[in-house]
Amino acid sequence: MKLLITVLALCTCRAAEERTAMAVLYKNSEQKGQTTSLDLVGIVQFTQAGPAAKLMVNINVFTDAEYFADGLHGFHIHQMGNVYGGCTQTLGHYNPLDVLHGGPDSAVRHTGDFGNIEIKNHAFTGEHTDSQASLYGQYSIIGRGVVLHETQDDLGKGGDLGSQKTGNAGSRLACGVIGISSEGYDNASSSVVSSLGLLLTTTLLRFLFQ
Numbered sequence: 766m767k768l769l770i771t772v773l774a775l776c777t778c779r780a781a782e783e784r785t786a787m788a789v790l791y792k793n794s795e796q797k798g799q800t801t802s803l804d805l806v807g808i809v810q811f812t813q814a815g816p817a818a819k820l821m822v823n824i825n826v827f828t829d830a831e832y833f834a835d836g837l838h839g840f841h842i843h844q845m846g847n848v849y850g851g852c853t854q855t856l857g858h859y860n861p862l863d864v865l866h867g868g869p870d871s872a873v874r875h876t877g878d879f880g881n882i883e884i885k886n887h888a889f890t891g892e893h894t895d896s897q898a899s900l901y902g903q904y905s906i907i908g909r910g911v912v913l914h915e916t917q918d919d920l921g922k923g924g925d926l927g928s929q930k931t932g933n934a935g936s937r938l939a940c941g942v943i944g945i946s947s948e949g950y951d952n953a954s955s956s957v958v959s960s961l962g963l964l965l966t967t968t969l970l971r972f973l974f975q
């Protein structure tokens with residue numbers, strides 16, 4: 766009985782904890798010599814069941830052939846969520862731990878190092894699972910930038926300074942800002958649900974073991 770109540774309480778809290786976020790990618794206005802751009806080229810959806818769960822990233826890119834060549838393209842979370850004036854405004858890779866660049870599976874990597882996506886027939890649809898980037902806590906990627914690059918990220922294995930810093934992924938073709946897209950971010954209501962769950966469990970346990 767005690768186990769059942771605990772499981773029930775955990776389930777309630779977990780559902781309330783789930784967070785989702787998304788970024789809409791536009792062509793880099795710098796590439797077109799403009800200051801604003803409304804050329805939608807992708808949608809990136811982020812889902813994470815809780816702070817300890819892995820971040821699931823669903824990526825959809827749909828492009829025109831002239832703009833994106835087929836092949837591998839570096840895909841990163843960048844430091845800033847400002848894209849006014851172009852993707853350069855997102856600055857460098859999101860790197861809160863101040864370490865060297867790597868790939869998503871590297872022991873040492875920037876939090877924003879998601880590796881590459883492979884564009885085929887001007888499109889990409891796929892999922893990336895990340896164990897370091899998160900929608901929770903001190904190093905949350907909410908409000909930061911997503912950047913899709915012109916060329917392949919060498920994942921820090923290029924043997925030069927550029928590789929250790931950016932993966933030599935070339936210029937920025939598209940970018941967007943990661944914004945909140947679910948109620949899971951409402952801290953007040955989440956903590957109310959958690960508190961109610963805890964109160965209910967405590968009361969039931971007291972009742973059972975009196």
Ligand SMILES: [Cu+2]
Nearest residue numbers: 839840841912
């Ligand atoms: Cu990048």
Ligand SMILES: [Zn+2]
Nearest residue numbers: 858866875878
């Ligand atoms: Zn990096």
